[in-house]
Amino acid sequence: MNMQDLMKELSIQTPSKIIMMVIDGLGGLPDPRTGDTELETARMPNLDALAAGGVCGLSYPVAPGITPGSGPGHLALFGYDPIECNIGRGVLEAVGIDVELGPGDIAARGNFCTIDAKGIITDRRAGRISTDKCAELCKLLDNMDIDGVRIKVYPVREHRFVVVFGGGGLEPDVSESDPSRVGVAPLEITALNPGSHIMAEVAMKFVAKARDVLTSQHPANMLLLRGFAKKPHFPTMQDLYKLNPLAIAVYPMYRGLARLVGMKVAATGTTLEDEFKTLQQNYKDYDFFFIHVKWTDTAGEDGDFSRKVKVLEQIDAAIPTLTALKPDVLVVTGDHSTPAMLKGHSWHPVPVLISAKYCRGDAVPNFSEIAFINGGLGRINATQIMPLAMANALKLTKFGA
Amino acid sequence: MNMQDLMKELSIQTPSKIIMMVIDGLGGLPDPRTGDTELETARMPNLDALAAGGVCGLSYPVAPGITPGSGPGHLALFGYDPIECNIGRGVLEAVGIDVELGPGDIAARGNFCTIDAKGIITDRRAGRISTDKCAELCKLLDNMDIDGVRIKVYPVREHRFVVVFGGGGLEPDVSESDPSRVGVAPLEITALNPGSHIMAEVAMKFVAKARDVLTSQHPANMLLLRGFAKKPHFPTMQDLYKLNPLAIAVYPMYRGLARLVGMKVAATGTTLEDEFKTLQQNYKDYDFFFIHVKWTDTAGEDGDFSRKVKVLEQIDAAIPTLTALKPDVLVVTGDHSTPAMLKGHSWHPVPVLISAKYCRGDAVPNFSEIAFINGGLGRINATQIMPLAMANALKLTKFGA
Numbered sequence: 108m109n110m111q112d113l114m115k116e117l118s119i120q121t122p123s124k125i126i127m128m129v130i131d132g133l134g135g136l137p138d139p140r141t142g143d144t145e146l147e148t149a150r151m152p153n154l155d156a157l158a159a160g161g162v163c164g165l166s167y168p169v170a171p172g173i174t175p176g177s178g179p180g181h182l183a184l185f186g187y188d189p190i191e192c193n194i195g196r197g198v199l200e201a202v203g204i205d206v207e208l209g210p211g212d213i214a215a216r217g218n219f220c221t222i223d224a225k226g227i228i229t230d231r232r233a234g235r236i237s238t239d240k241c242a243e244l245c246k247l248l249d250n251m252d253i254d255g256v257r258i259k260v261y262p263v264r265e266h267r268f269v270v271v272f273g274g275g276g277l278e279p280d281v282s283e284s285d286p287s288r289v290g291v292a293p294l295e296i297t298a299l300n301p302g303s304h305i306m307a308e309v310a311m312k313f314v315a316k317a318r319d320v321l322t323s324q325h326p327a328n329m330l331l332l333r334g335f336a337k338k339p340h341f342p343t344m345q346d347l348y349k350l351n352p353l354a355i356a357v358y359p360m361y362r363g364l365a366r367l368v369g370m371k372v373a374a375t376g377t378t379l380e381d382e383f384k385t386l387q388q389n390y391k392d393y394d395f396f397f398i399h400v401k402w403t404d405t406a407g408e409d410g411d412f413s414r415k416v417k418v419l420e421q422i423d424a425a426i427p428t429l430t431a432l433k434p435d436v437l438v439v440t441g442d443h444s445t446p447a448m449l450k451g452h453s454w455h456p457v458p459v460l461i462s463a464k465y466c467r468g469d470a471v472p473n474f475s476e477i478a479f480i481n482g483g484l485g486r487i488n489a490t491q492i493m494p495l496a497m498a499n500a501l502k503l504t505k506f507g508a
Numbered sequence: 509m510n511m512q513d514l515m516k517e518l519s520i521q522t523p524s525k526i527i528m529m530v531i532d533g534l535g536g537l538p539d540p541r542t543g544d545t546e547l548e549t550a551r552m553p554n555l556d557a558l559a560a561g562g563v564c565g566l567s568y569p570v571a572p573g574i575t576p577g578s579g580p581g582h583l584a585l586f587g588y589d590p591i592e593c594n595i596g597r598g599v600l601e602a603v604g605i606d607v608e609l610g611p612g613d614i615a616a617r618g619n620f621c622t623i624d625a626k627g628i629i630t631d632r633r634a635g636r637i638s639t640d641k642c643a644e645l646c647k648l649l650d651n652m653d654i655d656g657v658r659i660k661v662y663p664v665r666e667h668r669f670v671v672v673f674g675g676g677g678l679e680p681d682v683s684e685s686d687p688s689r690v691g692v693a694p695l696e697i698t699a700l701n702p703g704s705h706i707m708a709e710v711a712m713k714f715v716a717k718a719r720d721v722l723t724s725q726h727p728a729n730m731l732l733l734r735g736f737a738k739k740p741h742f743p744t745m746q747d748l749y750k751l752n753p754l755a756i757a758v759y760p761m762y763r764g765l766a767r768l769v770g771m772k773v774a775a776t777g778t779t780l781e782d783e784f785k786t787l788q789q790n791y792k793d794y795d796f797f798f799i800h801v802k803w804t805d806t807a808g809e810d811g812d813f814s815r816k817v818k819v820l821e822q823i824d825a826a827i828p829t830l831t832a833l834k835p836d837v838l839v840v841t842g843d844h845s846t847p848a849m850l851k852g853h854s855w856h857p858v859p860v861l862i863s864a865k866y867c868r869g870d871a872v873p874n875f876s877e878i879a880f881i882n883g884g885l886g887r888i889n890a891t892q893i894m895p896l897a898m899a900n901a902l903k904l905t906k907f908g909a
Binding site for chain 1: 868887897908
């Protein structure tokens with residue numbers, strides 16, 4: 108019996124409420140000039156108070172040394188083994204632009220590229236055409252019907268788009284047409300097992316038609332497809348935890364990830380304040396709230412240490428509107444670290460704080476990576492956060508007699 | 509997908525360099541007279557400085573409570589599950605005397621014993637004959653050819669030796685002739701599955717011939733065989749990590765273990781200085797260096813607390829020649845603890861230090877078992893050290909999008 112089976116068996120529905128605030132890219136690294144990380148630099152009296160009163164620790168999203176993408180990082184936070192519960196790249200891309208996939212749909216990542224007169228790829232990104240141009244080209248390719256399969260094409264950003272093959276009976280195990288290098292022709296898409304024969308055939312017919320449509324659209328005169336995938340079948344959070352969960356997120360990727368585990372997704376605005384207002388408005392109707400704050404990660408990715416500090420201070424200033432709701436359990440953590448020093452996601456363990464009436468505190472005085480080393484949670488896997496949140500909400504019964 | 513599959517998928521080749529220094533039997537226990545361990549007693553300014561600047565922790569070679577031998581201890585450090593990746597005893601004994609095994613070879617551990625006129629074992633160790641005598645007897649038995657199988661016999665130490673059955677087509681699943689007690693006759697070697705029928709037959713013919721040869725050699729007038737094993741097929745470190753690894757070790761056992769995971773093995777001398785010079789000379793040609801320091805373990809095994817302290821101080825004095833190379837990642841750890849108080853390997857977790865630009869430090873002030881309890885790495889499994897070293901060398905790409 109794995110942890111998910113255990114959750115199914117032990118979880119009970121109660122009126123208690125859990126808020127999980129995910130501060131994207133939360134952890135950092137010291138600025139060599141000061142020796143302080145973003146968290147140590149930011150003035151965060153409210154988060155410090157929560158840390159002083161709660162139980163703290165550091166969590167590994169996947170495993171020590173592994174730098175996670177947003178998909179695995181969030182699945183782990185929701186209690187899903189991020190290695191076992193793999194989401195295909197096409198699905199993640201679709202999810203990232205708010206495209207809802209049906210159970211029979213196959214999604215693939217696409218990019219416009221440039222080919223020469225002999226059909227050889229000269230630029231895999233078609234000179235990074237504008238997102239507007241991409242949208243225009245997608246419209247030209249959208250809504251084809253090939254052998255009864257309806258094909259939808261959605262722009263993503265610059266040369267990138269998503270293709271969704273709808274119709275049912277399709278299996279995604281086909282090869283990719285993107286050779287991942289220039290100087291060769293696009294590859295043929297072939298079935299990797301007998302069941303995906305039709306998918307390969309339809310994809311190749313789509314590619315041929317697209318080539319005809321795009322022929323005069325230099326530099327975007329061809330396309331490449333990869334990451335064919337079907338929506339995964341995860342047990343929902345309702346199944347696992349008997350929760351009625353709501354997701355509040357500005358960016359579509361996180362709304363999509365929440366949907367994949369069965370969360371309702373709230374309409375919200377574009378700012379932190381909008382998200383917190385949405386939480387207040389919906390607070391009485393749900394018992395689990397995933398609230399996603401993106402801007403720490405963006406600042407980290409940009410290598411902007413002081414902007415990340417500023418965002419952390421903004422988040423801290425908004426904390427009283429969270430605590431005013433008096434959730435039974437408040438979890439504050441991240442999906443991975445994004446140190447400004449590295450300008451990207453990293454492998455470093457992520458601060459995690461649980462504030463709850465019965466959490467059994469520790470001696471951690473403030474909210475930072477180093478202070479959390481000596482926290483009561485020690486080092487945990489991110490998949491262990493949900494069982495701890497559930498326990499602190501008194502939503503888990505005893506195991507065994 | 510396990511961690512090794514993940515390493516295969518995520519690792520990339522880069523110019524960055526990793527040095528893993530394994531101080532054999534590193535951890536200890538307090539001398540009751542002072543209350544200080546060997547590490548706490550030794551003056552180690554260089555290791556203390558590395559600890560203060562790096563990230564520290566304690567690692568379990570196999571699992572809490574388990575005392576590892578050198579084989580499992582090192583395999584774990586190289587990132588191989590030490591329970592799953594079992595090395596047969598015959599192979600470990602062969603590896604320990606620098607005997608290279610071919611893929612079809614079967615190695616067994618042997619010991620000379622004494623039998624009486626009725627063939628009953630009276631001493632399983634033949635009065636611990638000298639190693640010279642052992643070598644002389646091995647020469648008498650060496651190079652037989654039985655049914656097309658070439659049999660090599662190598663002395664180890666005192667009454668112990670290794671037999672290698674070469675020829676191909678042999679399978680090692682046979683019973684042992686050593687009854688592990690006196691007062692009975694040596695056991696018959698029998699096939700434990702149909703495929704190892706020939707192996708059993710050849711082994712029994714070898715034992716019979718050996719008895720004839722040894723009959724006048726009292727007390728070493730017979731031999732016992734056990735631990736029949738084939739060279740295991742581990743993925744190499746090149747396969748897993750795309751590294752080009754070099755091993756530097758004075759003792760054959762560690763060279764052999766390194767070879768089993770695909771490392772090149774450098775010729776070196778007999779001292780710590782020789783090893784460090786070998787490292788300097790080869791530094792530009794490899795990107796991973798396993799450097800093994802044996803004498804801490806030997807002192808611990810001898811129960812010589814102050815000699816272990818002295819060796820630690822010698823190692824510390826040599827550290828600047830390591831750091832002068834400016835490796836991107838320097839790992840300092842051990843394969844297990846060998847407290848002088850216990851005169852042997854122990855189950856205690858082993859200090860581990862990672863010094864690297866992006867390691868995210870902690871508040872550990874010096875290099876000792878107790879200081880490392882509050883280290884940023886917390887308690888890890890030794891198999892997690894390689895992923896962390898790889899991550900810190902920026903040799904792992906992101907998992908998932």
